[in-house]
Amino acid sequence: MNGGFSRLGGLLRKESLQIWRDPSALAIAFVLPTMLLLIFGYGVSLDARNVQIALVVQHPGPVASSFTAGFAHSPFFRPRRFLAIQDAEAAMAAGDVQGIVWLQSDFARLALGPGNAPIGVIVNGVDANDARIIEGYVQQVWANWLVARAAVAGGALPLSVQPRVRFNAAVSSRNYLVPGLIAVIMTLTGALLTALVIAREWERGTMEAVMVTRVTMRELLLAKLLPYFVLGMGGMAGSVAIAVFLFGVPLQGSVWVLTAASALFLLAALGMGLLISSFARNQFVAGQIAIITTFLPAFILSGFVFDLNSMPTPVQIITHVVAARYFVAILQSVFLAGNVWSVILPNAAALALMAVVFLGLARVIARKRLD
C-alpha cells in the first residue's frame, strides 16, 4: 500500500509539474472563467431598456398627449415622434425603431365619446422575446393611463392588480444570468481541463510508457483528476467572488452549500472530461466532443437562459443528462433565494449520481483499452 501511495504521489507531482509548465491549464482554470464572467456579466442582459419606439399622433391634443406622456416618462422607452405612419414604417424597416404606437385621427373623438378608440401597436417580431417584453411594457403604459382616465372621470377600473416579485424584486436579468453563467463557465473549464489530458498522452505515445509501469488505472485517473479538481475549485471561488463583489449579486444562501454543490458539480464535469478523453485518444476529436457535449448544452439546455418547462417533453428528457442543469437550479436558488432544501437536495443527488457514473465509466473504458 505504501508503494501505491508513493506511486500516486509521484504521478500527482508529474501532473502538477505538467500543469505548471504549460500555462494553458492555468489559463483554463483562472483566466478563462474570470474573463468570461466579466464579459458576460456586463454583456448579457435581457432587460429591454431605452427601447426606440415611434409615436405617430395624427391629431395631437390633450387626450393624445396624456397617453403619449406615459412613454416619455417610462424608463423603458425612448420615444421618437413621427407625423405619418409611412415614415414610422420606414424607420422600422430600417431597424431604427423596434415598435410603433399609432393614434389615428379620430382617437380623441372616440376616447372622449363612445370609447374603444383603437391604439395601433406594431412591433418588429423578428426578436420574438424582445417583442413580447416591449408589448408588456406598452400594456403597462396603457393600463396606467386607463386608471388615470378613470380617476379623472370619478370612477375606477373593476380590477386593481398588484404585481409582486418574490426574490430579485428589481427583476434584473443580471441577478439571474450571472449565477447561471458560473455554471456554464465551470462546465467548460471542467471538461476542457480534463478532456485533453488523457488524449494528449495517447497521442504522444506516453500512455504506453505509463502502462508498462506498475501504475494502476485507478491511480492514473486519480492523478489526472485531483490537480484539476483543485484548479477548478479555485476558478469557482474566483467566479463567485466576482459575482458577489463586482456584480453585486446577492448571495442569500450559505457559502458551505455553495462549496459542496460546486465540488459535486466539478466532479461530474471532470468525470465527463475524463470519459471523453479516454474515449477519444486524439486531441482533435476530444476537443470537438468537449465543445459539442458541454458548452453548447450547458448554454442552451440548462435553464440558464431558456426556460426548461417550456421545452417539448423529449427535449426536457434530454436535459436530465446535462449536469449544468442541476447546478444552474442550485446556483439560482442559493444566490437569490437562500438554502431552499427542496431545490438543493434533489439536484445535488443528481449531480452526485452523474459524477459516479461518469467517473465509473471513464474507469471502465480506460481499463478496457489496456488489453
Next chain:
Amino acid sequence: MFHQVLALIVKELLAVLRDAKSRMVLIGPPLIQLLVFGYGATFDLNHVPMAIYDQDPSAASRELVARFAGSPTFQVVARLRSGEQIDDLIDSRQVALVLVIDRRFTRDLLTHRPAAVQAIVDGRNSNTALLIQGYANTILSDFSLSWGAARGGPAPPAVLDLRARYNPSLNSHWFIIPGIVALLTQVVTLLVVGLSVAREREAGTFDQLLVTPLRQIDILLGKGLPGVLIGVLEASVIIAATVWWFNVPLRGGLLPLYLGLFLFVIAVTGIGLMISSLAVTQQQALLGAFLFMVPSIILSGFATPIANMPDWMQTLTLLNPMRYFLVIVRKVFLEGTGMRALAHQYWPMAVIGIVSLAAAGWLFRRRVA
C-alpha cells in the same frame, strides 16, 4: 502552381475526413444539436405551473380563474386554502405564479370599487417573470374590460390593437433557429481550421511544408479553402433543415444569404488560421478557439440583444463576424431583406476576413524564426 495548391487542399480534407471519429464529429453532432436546440431553445412560455389562492370563491372569481385555467400559457396545479403555502410553493419552484384573489373581491366588483388581485411571480428567472407578468396582465385586463362591458359600464376610452410584423404569432423559434445556422457554422468551421496548423506544428510537418516551393499564399489557400468548403456545406444542410424541417419562412433570396454566408465563413476561417498559427500545441489552439468562440457566441445577439449591452461593449461586438451574419440570416429569412440593405453587414465581415487571413499568412513564417 494551381496543381500544388489543389494537392494541399486534398491533403487537408483527407487529414480531417480520413479518421472515422473526426468524420463523425463533423456530421453527427451538428445535426443532433440542430434538432435538440431547434426544439429546446425557446423563449415562448407554455404550461407555466401556477397556483390560485381564492379567498372569495364566487361566480365572479370562478370566471376569472377559468380564464387562467383555459389559457395555454398557464396550468393551474394547485388551489390553496391558506396563504402560508404560497412562499413554499414558489421557493421550491413548484409554481412560478400565484394569483391571490382578495376576500372582498365580489363585493368590491359589485360596488364599483377596485377589486384587489395580487399576482406573485418567481423572480429568479427575470425574463420568465416579466413574460409571466405580461401574460397575466393581459388576462386580467381582458377580464376587467369584459366585466365592465357585460354590466353596461362605460367602454374604456381606448383599447390596444397589438400586432407583430414579420412574425405575427411571435414564435421565438423563428428567431432562434436561423441563429443556429450561424452558431453551428461557426463552431464547425473554427474547429476544422483552428487545429489544422497547430496539428502539423506539433507533428513537425509544418516546417517541411514551409520549405516546399509553395508560396505563403498557396499554403494559406490550401489551409483555408477546406474550412470554407466544409463550413458552407454544413451551413447549407442546416439552412435546408431550417426551411423544410422547422418550416421557418425564407422570405428573401438565396443570393443575399449565401453572400453573407461566404463572407462569414471566410472571416471565421481567417480567425481560425490566425489562432492556429499562434499556437504551439493543439491544446493551445483548442483553447484559443474556445477563447474566441464562447464570447463571440454569447455577445453576438444570438440569445440576448446587443442593444441591451453597455455602449463600450456594443463597440467591441463590431469585431465579431457572427454579429453581422446573424443580422443577415434573420433579416433574409424573416424580413426578406435584399443585398443593398445588407451592405453594412457585408463589408465589415470582408474586412475582418482579409485582415485575419493576412495576419495568419504573416504568422506562418514568423513563428518559425
